[in-house]
Amino acid sequence: MKRKLLKIGLIILIALLAREIILIAISNHNVKESIKSYFNNDSSFNYKSDFIIEIPKIKLESIIKKADLDFKNLDDTLVYYKYDDYNDKIIVFGHSGVGYGVYFNRLDELEINDYLYLYKDKSKITYTVNKKYSIPDTDISILKNDGKEVLLLVTCDKNNKNMRLVVELGVNSVKTLKK
Numbered sequence: 734m735k736r737k738l739l740k741i742g743l744i745i746l747i748a749l750l751a752r753e754i755i756l757i758a759i760s761n762h763n764v765k766e767s768i769k770s771y772f773n774n775d776s777s778f779n780y781k782s783d784f785i786i787e788i789p790k791i792k793l794e795s796i797i798k799k800a801d802l803d804f805k806n807l808d809d810t811l812v813y814y815k816y817d818d819y820n821d822k823i824i825v826f827g828h829s830g831v832g833y834g835v836y837f838n839r840l841d842e843l844e845i846n847d848y849l850y851l852y853k854d855k856s857k858i859t860y861t862v863n864k865k866y867s868i869p870d871t872d873i874s875i876l877k878n879d880g881k882e883v884l885l886l887v888t889c890d891k892n893n894k895n896m897r898l899v900v901e902l903g904v905n906s907v908k909t910l911k912k
Contacts, residue, residue, distance in 0.1 A: 767796050771852060784817060784853035786825065791839035797825055797851075811836050814876060819851065819858045819904055822880035829888040829898075837888035841865075843900050851884070855910050860884050860902035867896045875899060 770778040771785055779798075787794045800812035804826070811827040827837035843862050851858045867890050868875065875885055882904035890896035 768794060780854065782817065784851055786811065786849060786851055788843070788847075788849040790847050791842055793836060793839070795836050800826065808834050810834070816878060817853065819853065819856075819882060819884075819907065822878050822883045822885065823851075824875065824885045824887060826887050829891060837886065840886055840888050840900060841891060841898055843886075848905065849884075849902065852910070857908045857910055859905040859907075861905045862900060863903050864901045866899055866901075867893070868899055870895050870897050872897075 767778060767783075768785055769775075771780075771783075782799045784797050785794070786797050795811055797811045797813050798806060799817070800806065800814050804812065806812055807826055807828065811825055814824040814826065816823055827840070828835045829838045829840060831838075843865065845862050845864065847862045849860050849862075851860065870889075875887070884902040884904075886900040886902070888898050890898045
């Protein structure tokens with residue numbers, strides 16, 4: 734009887750892992766197609782509200798979408814809060830951990846002076862990491878639009894589930910892309 738239960742449990746575990754692998758593969762394919770559509774001036778890309786992030790050091794390239802009212806779309810993608818203009822303070826949230834939708838899983842590897850690119854409105858904005866810090870998950874002070882040309886990347890702190898890792902970046906350059 735124990736052996737049969739163990740086999741059933743193993744089959745369920747394999748099925749769940751297979752589901753995660755399939756979801757990750759589908760998500761990666763959809764992200765790659767969306768990124769291609771941005772650079773090909775394809776009308777299927779939502780140029781009004783979506784943009785692309787590229788962080789070479791951690792091999793991340795993804796779409797960032799506007800957060801819905803209760804941040805439910807955070808489970809599927811990276812999301813930004815309120816502002817998407819590099820002249821303001823942009824705040825991007827993403828999950829870290831294991832499984833589907835963990836785009837910021839390696840965010841803690843970024844260091845001072847590392848860089849990333851945002852592609853928005855036919856512009857390539859280069860940002861440089863200024864600092865990294867952790868805040869309590871109840872601290873909402875970072876949501877204030879009190880900075881100019883600042884990008885905050887926010888995810889769970891891997892060492893403490895009640896803390897959030899914040900990577901703060903400043904604008905280094907802005908280039909208009911020729912399409």
